[in-house]
Amino acid sequence: xxxxxxxxxxxxxxxxxxxxxxxARGAVVLCGGYSGVMAAVAEGARSAGGMVxxxxxxxxxxxxxxxxxxxxxxxxxxxxxAVLVASADAVIxxxxxxxxxxxxxxxxxxxxxxxxxxxxxxxLDEHGEPLPGIRRAExxxxxxxxxxx
Amino acid sequence: xxxxxxxxxxxxxxxxxxxxxxxARGAVVLCGGYSGVMAAVAEGARSAGGMVxxxxxxxxxxxxxxxxxxxxxxxxxxxxxAVLVASADAVIxxxxxxxxxxxxxxxxxxxxxxxxxxxxxxxLDEHGEPLPGIRRAExxxxxxxxxxx
Amino acid sequence: xxxxxxxxxxxxxxxxxxxxxxxARGAVVLCGGYSGVMAAVAEGARSAGGMVxxxxxxxxxxxxxxxxxxxxxxxxxxxxxAVLVASADAVIxxxxxxxxxxxxxxxxxxxxxxxxxxxxxxxLDEHGEPLPGIRRAExxxxxxxxxxx
Amino acid sequence: xxxxxxxxxxxxxxxxxxxxxxxARGAVVLCGGYSGVMAAVAEGARSAGGMVxxxxxxxxxxxxxxxxxxxxxxxxxxxxxAVLVASADAVIxxxxxxxxxxxxxxxxxxxxxxxxxxxxxxxLDEHGEPLPGIRRAExxxxxxxxxxx
Numbered sequence: 370x371x372x373x374x375x376x377x378x379x380x381x382x383x384x385x386x387x388x389x390x391x392x393a394r395g396a397v398v399l400c401g402g403y404s405g406v407m408a409a410v411a412e413g414a415r416s417a418g419g420m421v422x423x424x425x426x427x428x429x430x431x432x433x434x435x436x437x438x439x440x441x442x443x444x445x446x447x448x449x450x451a452v453l454v455a456s457a458d459a460v461i462x463x464x465x466x467x468x469x470x471x472x473x474x475x476x477x478x479x480x481x482x483x484x485x486x487x488x489x490x491x492x493l494d495e496h497g498e499p500l501p502g503i504r505r506a507e508x509x510x511x512x513x514x515x516x517x518x
Numbered sequence: 519x520x521x522x523x524x525x526x527x528x529x530x531x532x533x534x535x536x537x538x539x540x541x542a543r544g545a546v547v548l549c550g551g552y553s554g555v556m557a558a559v560a561e562g563a564r565s566a567g568g569m570v571x572x573x574x575x576x577x578x579x580x581x582x583x584x585x586x587x588x589x590x591x592x593x594x595x596x597x598x599x600a601v602l603v604a605s606a607d608a609v610i611x612x613x614x615x616x617x618x619x620x621x622x623x624x625x626x627x628x629x630x631x632x633x634x635x636x637x638x639x640x641x642l643d644e645h646g647e648p649l650p651g652i653r654r655a656e657x658x659x660x661x662x663x664x665x666x667x
Numbered sequence: 668x669x670x671x672x673x674x675x676x677x678x679x680x681x682x683x684x685x686x687x688x689x690x691a692r693g694a695v696v697l698c699g700g701y702s703g704v705m706a707a708v709a710e711g712a713r714s715a716g717g718m719v720x721x722x723x724x725x726x727x728x729x730x731x732x733x734x735x736x737x738x739x740x741x742x743x744x745x746x747x748x749a750v751l752v753a754s755a756d757a758v759i760x761x762x763x764x765x766x767x768x769x770x771x772x773x774x775x776x777x778x779x780x781x782x783x784x785x786x787x788x789x790x791l792d793e794h795g796e797p798l799p800g801i802r803r804a805e806x807x808x809x810x811x812x813x814x815x816x
Numbered sequence: 817x818x819x820x821x822x823x824x825x826x827x828x829x830x831x832x833x834x835x836x837x838x839x840a841r842g843a844v845v846l847c848g849g850y851s852g853v854m855a856a857v858a859e860g861a862r863s864a865g866g867m868v869x870x871x872x873x874x875x876x877x878x879x880x881x882x883x884x885x886x887x888x889x890x891x892x893x894x895x896x897x898a899v900l901v902a903s904a905d906a907v908i909x910x911x912x913x914x915x916x917x918x919x920x921x922x923x924x925x926x927x928x929x930x931x932x933x934x935x936x937x938x939x940l941d942e943h944g945e946p947l948p949g950i951r952r953a954e955x956x957x958x959x960x961x962x963x964x965x
Contacts, residue, residue, distance in 0.1 A: 397736070397737045399737070399739075420718065420736060420737065422720060422737050422739065424739060428753045438695070438718060439695045439697075439718065439720050439737070440754065441697075441720065441722060441739055441750065441754045442750075442753050442754040443741075443750045443753065443754070444749070444750070444753045445750070451742070452739065452740075452741045452742070452743070452750075455726045455740050455741065455742045456738065456739045456740040456741070
């Protein structure tokens with residue numbers, strides 16, 4: 370689950386619900402491990418008794434979300450976005466930021482996992498057309514369903 | 519300098535010219551080190567006697583462009599995109615691909631270097647507006663000038 | 668918990684017991700996630716109902732130990748040794764291999780976590796003296812106790 | 817070329833000479849890019865007109881040695897040791913530190929490049945015997961010769 374620290378209340382609520390639904394399906398939730406969308410998905414997953422692993426950019430746990438079951442302090446800076454995306458069976462993106470877009474792009478670059486977007490930014494090709502391949506969801510339920518394979 | 523393996527002839531020509539102009543200004547050129555836009559920028563820089571360092575995703579040099587002065591075989595897969603972008607004083611993006619977009623996004627995420635785009639994909643925010651901050655160039659000359667600080 | 672794929676039965680048994688004892692204390696166990704010592708510590712931790720996160724070198728889960736609660740497929744090759752060590756509150760090393768030694772060295776390089784060695788290789792300084800700072804344990808119980816701070 | 821920031825004058829002199837000899841043979845020198853042995857090898861290589869690439873642990877160039885032809889600011893912390901070692905055709909180790917030992921171990925873990933040690937620490941196996949495979953040199957000339965394949 371990817372998304373920005375700096376998010377709207379609606380994005381936070383959607384992330385919480387996505388976390389809850391993923392945990393209810395027995396999925397282990399991976400996220401970036403800090404505030405905003407990342408903390409909300411962790412909280413949602415924990416509310417359903419799920420496991421959440423935070424893949425942190427820092428080499429320590431400073432600023433890590435409280436609801437993580439485990440934290441991987443990669444110490445790699447934004448290169449951790451690639452680690453996070455490489456480790457997932459599906460990628461759900463909520464909201465928009467440059468870091469979040471890098472995760473969306475790296476997930477599409479992989480080419481072998483479902484990539485679902487709930488709101489957020491949009492990418493157009495050189496002709497102004499939306500790029501194909503991203504599954505767009507309107508609700509947390511639809512996002513989790515589309516991520517399910 | 520960031521750009522895709524799979525590119526048009528026009529993108530290849532632009533990359534060659536960007537490499538040549540950067541080397542003529544005495545800049546060390548960093549690139550992803552493989553084919554397409556990456557090989558063209560290396561060739562252009564070498565044509566002007568410049569130094570080109572390829573930051574490779576693989577742990578060996580298989581498939582590396584011939585014109586590299588040195589290759590850093592990171593063995594990190596797409597996480598090398600973050601390393602490449604973190605090491606640059608300015609980022610020029612030519613053409614579009616998901617890997618290239620991840621580099622554009624990581625460069626904007628840094629927030630402390632000029633990011634110049636010559637053609638390629640476009641990113642819109644949640645309201646359908648172009649994101650501010652990317653410098654758009656029409657020619658290799660303009661790209662190199664805008665990257666100059 | 669660090670150790671080689673290729674290990675003796677005694678090392679495997681010790682690793683299983685270390686995993687069991689760590690899980691019994693409520694610790695989340697991090698390991699390299701493959702066979703040998705890594706698989707044994709995972710199995711031991713799972714036998715006590717514990718959580719085990721495998722920090723894999725590959726970008727997929729091929730060859731991952733069966734007992735992992737979650738796998739982080741870093742795709743970074745041996746650079747994942749640094750990620751594993753950076754993420755731990757204490758490092759217990761069982762057995763010897765070059766990969767394992769790199770983890771021991773990176774843990775000592777950190778300087779801010781207990782590093783415990785149960786058997787395995789030994790490092791001498793330029794005068795032939797053992798390097799100070801590594802806590803040597805004779806049994807799994809002692810290893811877990813020494814790791815406890 | 818791997819070695820510690822904190823080194824003796826003899827190690828610094830040896831590193832300078834190794835750098836000079838490598839550059840005289842036309843080799844591109846890779847090093848960790850900071851002070852001590854790393855700065856000395858860079859200075860030696862530059863004195864012979866050679867190219868030196870510093871693979872830095874930080875995400876910026878703070879503290880980088882002055883003699884580098886190019887710097888790769890990996891921002892990966894000690895994981896850059898793995899990147900440095902993965903990118904080399906041969907690894908020469910001068911002096912001892914935990915970071916340096918991690919590089920020696922990662923180079924031996926690779927198994928496909930010559931690893932040469934000039935002074936520094938020593939590794940014994942579980943029976944107290946020196947591990948085979950490391951080429952020990954007495955002089956900079958011998959180190960460069962042994963690294964040559």
